[in-house]
Amino acid sequence: MNQRDIKSFERLKERFKINMEFAIRIGQLSTCDRAQVGAVLYDPKKKSIKSMGYNSSLSGHPHCDEVGHLMVDNHCLRSIHAEINCLLDVQDAADCILFVTHFPCINCAKVIIKKGIIGVVYLDSYRKREETVSILEEAKINIALFEEVVINPVEYMEKFGNSALISR
Helix, strand or coil, X not given: CCHHHHHHHHHHHHHHHHHHHHHXXXXXXXXXXXXXXXXXXXXXXXXXXXXXXXXXXXXXXXXXXXXXXXXXXXXXXXXXXXXXXXXXXXCCCCCCEEEEEECCCHHHHHHHHXXXXXXXXXXXXXXXXXXXXXXXXXXXXXXXXXXXXXXXXXHHHHCCCCHHHHCC
């Protein structure tokens, strides 16, 4: 690896770390105290963040931290998940990577697929289900645990088969 490749590798590694740090920080704004989840939508071609989201109630409606949870089958229905809040206002999420503090649920995974996201990098395997992994893999979405990706982000990016995504 030459000097230029080493610098590119280090920059990509740093961007991945920062994206996950942002997801963690934005998750701290969550109004549902069952899980502080944050999500960051990253465009690797433009090397920029397109959107961020955290779990919270609908605007103008009571939040869990104000009135308590609305529980059905061990799920709080009052909150909109961080992934959905992150993707709601984005017109074009195609070819982006979603950094999320917790592994997406099946409903969030469906929206991730519909939006054309190419990768999901998660920090915590909270409620990671085989069915969710399966539909993401069927859709050719590259899912990876953050700890594994940050070791070699170039290898993760090369899985997409698009050198523009890892351009210097």
